[in-house]
Amino acid sequence: MKAIRLLLGFVMVGTLLTSCYTEVIIEDEFIEESAFNTDQVLRSYDLWYVDINATRGNGEVPFLQRAFTISFVNGTVYANNNIVGIGKTGNGLGIDVGYYSTLRGTVEIDHDVDGLWLLDVFAVNGNTIELRDPRSNTSYFLNGYQANNFDYDFVFYDNINYLLQEYDAWEKVYTSEEGAINDFDDENYLQFLPSFFKSSVDAPGTPVSNLQWDFEGNYQVYDVENDEMLKTLTLAYDFMGNDYFELYVINDSTIELYHPDSGTVYEFRGRGYNEYLKSDKNSIDKKRQKTSNPIMKVKRSRKK
Structure with missing residues (x-):
């Protein structure tokens, strides 16, 4: 199998020529x-x-x-x-x-x-x-x-860690009436950094710059076996227990967390993000890296 350089004649707009490929270029x-x-x-x-x-x-x-x-x-x-x-x-x-x-x-x-x-x-x-x-x-x-x-849905799920980290904070905007009362009901803001998360119980509408972060810990996003449109999320609080959620992307500014243990659905909306602009020298180091989420063998619990 050989790589063929893209110099073939009469390539039509909208059509790519197919070639064989190998790591060795002849x-x-x-x-x-x-x-x-x-x-x-x-x-x-x-x-x-x-x-x-x-x-x-x-x-x-x-x-x-x-x-x-x-x-x-x-x-x-x-x-x-x-x-x-x-x-x-x-x-x-x-x-x-x-x-x-x-x-x-x-x-x-x-x-x-x-x-x-x-x-x-x-x-x-x-x-x-x-x-x-x-x-x-x-x-x-x-x-x-x-x-x-x-395929925007694929891009969001394929880059879920970047989506979570691009906002300065995620504000809770919806809690379902269904579901048992649990400690996460009181948490209104989440912030995801590359290696840990923070959580706040401050009131909805609080400016991001004024948020007081009450909890923090490690988090992990998982791929789900045989389900590309589902991620799972674990929040491991320092000195507290763990929370487990099914993570769904509604759009590029809204995510849904489903808490199977209580049967509660939460929606969070992104607040504040830093856009990369070509003239913004401080953003030059903002680059994507190869990522590989661990795989969890579960079936989705959320009933649509």
Whole structure:
């Protein structure tokens, strides 16, 4: 199986040529024809979702490491660098982050923050391309979508930890009448940091900057075997017990926590988040990392 460089003639917009793939690139198998074909492939989908967990190599292309999606439109590069607001900013494409031009099987990207990058372009299958940085031998794999069929639910669940952490706090906005009384009824705010969480019993409507955090501890998000649209969440309070929830994403600003032990449904809405902008130098280090949630073998308890 050999990787075939994206230089085949007459690539139609909206269609990617399928090729075989291997980690070993055979130089004399590259089919070099025109920069036009490479540009057609890059523009054949509105959005390219960066599958960060599929990345290969020990190097890094900073703007790809940072982006959830990237788009190529008539010489301009757009990116969605926040999971919050994805699909809403820039008609769904995100913010303008630089410019690009194509060579034979190569794209040259002049990024507003990260500078000039020359990346090789390969076809993996009908809707997946590989962008490879030859200097570090690092490859990113991008899955193509048209704007009208982009799978937002998949992106939210695939990046659930980033969604939880992008808001300064999550405020409880709904508690179901059904369900037994339990200690979590009193907690009105949650904050998720990379390695621990905080909880507050302050009254609804309290400004985030004035919140007093009453509890903290470790948390863990789990994937659920054979159920891509369900996550589970455990909150391990310091010096207290643990709470277990089923975690559902309503949209990019609202999550639902179902507490099986009491049968109570809670909704939380995000309050305050830091948007990554190309001119915000303090956000340059905000990058995605490979993640692998542990798998829990459970059946969903929440009755829809």
